[in-house]
Amino acid sequence: MRLILLGAPGAGKGTQANYIREKFNIPQISTGDMLRAAVKAGTPLGLEAKAIMDAGGLVRDDIIIGLVKERIAQPDAANGFLFDGFPRTIPQAEAMIAAGVDIDYVVEIDVPDAAIVDRMAGRRVHVASGRTYHVKYNPPKVEGKDDETGEDLIQRDDDKEEVVLKRLGVYHEQTEVLVGFYGKMAASGDEKAPKYIKIDGTQAVEAVRDQTLKALGA
Ligand code: AP5
Ligand code: ZN
Known part of the structure; x- marks a missing residue:
């Protein structure tokens, strides 16, 4: 199964990706996580990406497309994968079509x-695994610690309110068009086109999870 999780920053893509990944035994491919790993490792890509991410902008399409193509060529992606935070622009979506990557489902998590x-203000992250919590809505068992490893949770640099507002603006300008892009493909009747699923992301985490997995036939 190959699927795309689409939604605004903070819609719950990473949170739901965890459940889908486990259920279908496919890798989660989060371009945000990949970029944060590059920043942490201090690679040339990381150095370039950090300032863009901290300002809430988008990293260049050609860089992202190269990263993703390399990632989906890995053996663990041979039986499917889950894109989280990719594609984020029309050129990124078109690059996948041009590369012959057929997608089974596009899941939109809709949150105003x-x-x-x-x-975002309450989000806490376990960097090594990408596991995501919220101090109020999805708290870890022990405050400030990851449930599985007991390691420290951190706040993301781009979760400051002014950066969040910038990211939301960028989402509406450049990413939201993908709703129509994939919606039209799904409605075309083409058998290779992905099925389009829209989920109300304002519900509790477990309700979003149950509806999503049900819609995916799990
Ligand atoms: P990325 O890491 O992809 O960030 P994002 O899309 O902005 O999304 P987030 O990770 O912030 O949110 P999420 O939807 O995963 O929500 P989460 O589950 O954590 O990208 C970061 C940056 O990298 C970008 O700004 C850009 O610079 C760059 N980048 C990445 N990909 C790129 C690309 N393809 N092209 C160009 N640049 C790229 O949930 C959020 C919080 O809410 C958590 O605390 C969670 O516990 C809580 N929560 C989740 N669900 C619920 C619920 N149902 N009810 C209550 N709380 C909930
Ligand atoms: Zn995320």
Whole structure:
């Protein structure tokens, strides 16, 4: 199974990716996580990406497309994968079509802007695994610690309110068009086109999970 999780920053893509990945035994490919790993490792890509990410902008399409192509060529992606935070622009989506990457499902997690800042302010992340918590809505068992490893949770550099607002603006300008892009493909009747699923992401984490897995036939 190959699927795309689409949604605004803070919609819950990473949170739901964890459940889908486990259920279908496919790798989660998060371009955000890949970029954060590059920043942490201090690679040339990381050095270039850090300033862009901290300002809430998008990293260049050619860089992202190269990263993703390399990643999906890895053996663990042979039986499918879950894109989280990719594609984020029309050129990124078109690059996958040009590369012959057929997608089975596009899952849109719909959350209005008003709910997003609150979610980001309370987000805590376990960097090594990408596991994501919220101090109020999805708290870890022990405050500030990852459930599985007991390691420290951190706040992301781009979760400051002014950066979150910038990221939301970028989402509406450059990424939201993909809703129509994939919606049209799904409606075309082409048998290779992905199925389009829209989920109300304002519900509790478990309700979003159950609806999503059900829609995916799990
Ligand atoms: P990326 O890491 O992809 O960030 P994003 O898309 O902005 O999304 P987030 O990770 O912030 O949110 P999420 O939807 O995963 O929500 P989460 O599950 O964590 O990208 C970061 C940056 O990298 C970009 O700004 C860009 O610079 C660059 N980049 C990445 N990909 C790129 C690309 N393809 N092209 C160009 N540049 C790229 O949930 C958020 C919080 O809410 C958590 O605390 C969670 O616990 C909580 N929560 C989740 N679900 C619920 C719920 N149902 N109810 C209540 N709380 C909930
Ligand atoms: Zn995420």
